[in-house]
Amino acid sequence: MINKTTYILTIIALAIFSCSDEHGALKRDIPPSNEHYAEGFQLLENNCFSCHSPNAALENAIAPTMSAMKEHYVMDDASQAQFTRDLISFLNNPSEENARIPGAVKRFGVMPKMSFSDAEIAKIATYIYYSELDQPGWFEKNYQVEKEKFQAQPDASLTPLEIGKNMAMKTKGVLGKNLLEAINTQGTENALAFCSTRAIALTDSVAASLNARIRRVSDKNRNPDNSANDAELSYIAATKLAIAQGDSPKPQLTQIGDKQVGYYPILTNEMCMQCHGQEETEILPNTLTRIHELYPNDLATGYKVDELRGIWVVEMK
Ligand code: HEC
Ligand code: HEC
Structure with missing residues (x-):
């Protein structure tokens, strides 16, 4: 598959897109246009990791691990845009017919629906796509680092509606x-x-x-x-x-x-x-x-x- 032209193009792409900041060494190189990366981690930490463990080794899981999810969504040649579309389509309608992981619905049940905008899902997709959370050792090596960065960030840029x-x-x-x-x-x-x-x-x-005070109410x-x-x-x-x-x-x-x-x-x-x-x-x-x-x-x-x-x-x- 990897012929000479692809190889050269890859080298050029890496040179153009390689990320020179401190976390570049931990993950795949991030195109500079992806300022959504950190926000993606925050969204995952807040909304997804509670059920989808970022730790592949965890037993008694109640949902597929992040690495299992990534494995079935980001195949070798899937582009970030394609993955984003697939994630949006699943999260807008978590259902058995939309699920791709064989046996997951049988084992875990259907995922409850959460409400996210396409823009938010795109940020989540960016993080999953570029991070190495499908690699062995990701959790031990990177999770704490990401979490500390996330906690250090003030919510100042968020509106009260978003908070x-x-x-x-x-x-x-x-x-x-x-x-x-x-x-x-x-x-x-x-x-x-x-x-x-x-x-x-x-x-x-x-x-x-x-x-805060939080309630769930209904008509x-x-x-x-x-x-x-x-x-x-x-x-x-x-x-x-x-x-x-x-x-x-x-x-x-x-x-x-x-x-x-x-x-x-x-x-x-x-x-x-x-x-x-x-x-x-x-x-x-x-x-x-x-x-x-x-x-x-x-x-x-x-x-x-x-x-x-x-x-x-x-x-x-
Ligand atoms: C309350 C628990 C829960 C939360 C929170 C949750 N999920 Fe899920 N998710 C599940 C379960 C259970 C499944 C397995 C069913 C399935 O695969 O369809 C699942 C499956 C998935 C799948 C794979 C579906 C497939 O089989 O193709 C994706 C992708 C996914 N979740 C993304 C997310 C993202 C992104 C978030 C955070 C925004 C999230 N989930 C939050 C419980 C949860
Ligand atoms: C196992 C059964 C069960 C499932 C599945 C379930 N619910 Fe409920 N739901 C309940 C019960 C019981 C209550 C009352 C809770 C209480 O007494 O506080 C409730 C209450 C609620 C309420 C609070 C308002 C009210 O009617 O008291 C909301 C909102 C709600 N459910 C939404 C959902 C949504 C959305 C889903 C699917 C993602 C869901 N539920 C799945 C059993 C269920």
């Missing part, structure tokens, strides 16, 4: 990880008990660590404590309208008293249907019985994929 979104996504990652663990080890029916006793407590503990809530107030209901109504018109749902920041409050849409995917889908066809009878026992006034069934299930409400000081 709130990071908080919501971080909470979502923690909840999602625990939910998948419960489903995989105890089955859907018993995972309900996990949601009913742990969902709010887990949300609160992540919020406390982030020095069709399951837990009576998760009902939306008037301001939240009007955001939900507007967002449902936008989705019905084919627009992508947008988060919103509101000033309430001395607090800034961010609203962030929570959309359904396949994974949610076993507990929030059609009662006759998608929710198993035992699961439905359990839902009715735990939540006699449940409103949260009958959903389809890609609908607004509720919103994150993030109150920042």
